[in-house]
Amino acid sequence: MWDNHRTLHILANGIFTLAALIAVFVISPSVINLPIFTLNEVSVGGINNINGEFKHVKREQINSIISSEVAGSFFTVDLDKISNAFEKLPWVRTASVRRYWPQSLEVVLEEHVALARRDNLALVNIHGEVFNAVTDKWLPAFTGPVENSHEVARQYVVFRKLLKPLQQIIIQVDFSPRRAWRIHTKNGIVLELGREQVEARLELYVSAHGYIISQFKQPVTYVDLRYQNGFSVRTLDANRQHSRNPSLKKVV
Template sequence: MWDNHQALDLLANTLFVLVALMVAYTASQRALSLPVLPVKALSVNGSSDGSGKLKHVTREQIESAVHSEYIGSFLTLDLNTMRQAFGKLPWVRVASVRRHWPQSLEVTLEEHVALARWGSDALVNTHGETFNAASDEVLPVFDGPTGSSHDMVRQYAVFTELLRPLQQRIEQMNLSPRRAWRVHLDNGTVLELGREQMESRMARYVLAHDHSIARLNRQLSYVDLRYPNGFAVR
């Protein structure tokens, strides 16, 4: 082989090309890691109410999330890591991050819309998802087994619509481990609805309110609607 000049030339050329490719690759990686294209602009979109403005997440929180994960340059920035950093902010439900040439990032955030308090230390959004965030908003309280938040949000919507003619609001809603429902109204009345036919029982309460309950001429503290054809009050 060593006497074959053509083979030696081919081997030398091949080695030269391989070395050149390795040098070029190493140089390109080093160049990309340098801040030759730093992020110069940051645009933020998104809201919780369709207004295009964020209600809870602040500009300072967004910039802090960017700086905490800003490693490399505009071209090498890990967008998935950046998205996860935004997703950890208390009020962020969904986050997306995109590059915009030449040197800007576009951040789109969807905030949670708090529907109720979940127990004593969490919130539940309109999708039935629980999350942790601080809020001084007056909200109804949901109390139920782990994993029942979606069912409680759906049932809350049904009960709220049924109560609309009476202009009564739900202040608290309880779901027991045996799936029995109890509703606390803003007028101080507690409705015992049980484990089945909750909607029809709530409708019975609404229908009876003007026909019989209101005629009692006193504030009721408790209405048990689990009877087949009536209810008990106290």
């Protein structure tokens, strides 16, 4: 190609023309602000939203931000300012803004997907990130140091999968400052997992669940799985259920 003088001439002219146009736009504000570059369309879409509708972000919120933050021409509009405004909405995790030649902007929003509640003060999304928003949806609770929310979220998903064969729903996961795990299930059982081999211990509980139920006539309220060669089970004494007095038995 480099031996073809005609091709080189056309390429050189194209580069020169492009450079000249860029120079004109940079140097001349009058060109930048021509009506042809006035923004007249802003499209807003979402990641994984259904039928173009958001689950939590309201159309009124979107319109308000567009009205207040979209200003200037195609070249002068502040994309960072717009994305920052959208990311201040409670349910927006990320916002990306792109220009589309010559008069349009595209905004793509990613909403938080709530996974759990955090100490009744905030929510945790599926990425383990803590955010402040309001929802009426039932969610399990995470307790423990906030800085460990990512780890708790990941472990919760594993715990939930392991308990699925028993159809036991986790309502709370406790993670102590000493890194000890405890699970509360919807049917009133507390599973003490400790700090080591927590998944193996939970698998032991799942495999022994039928045996546990068959051995105890009273409702099981607590299973301590921290033993090396077994576990202990606490039940409500059938004769004392009115006083909620527990009894404890070790199973080897």
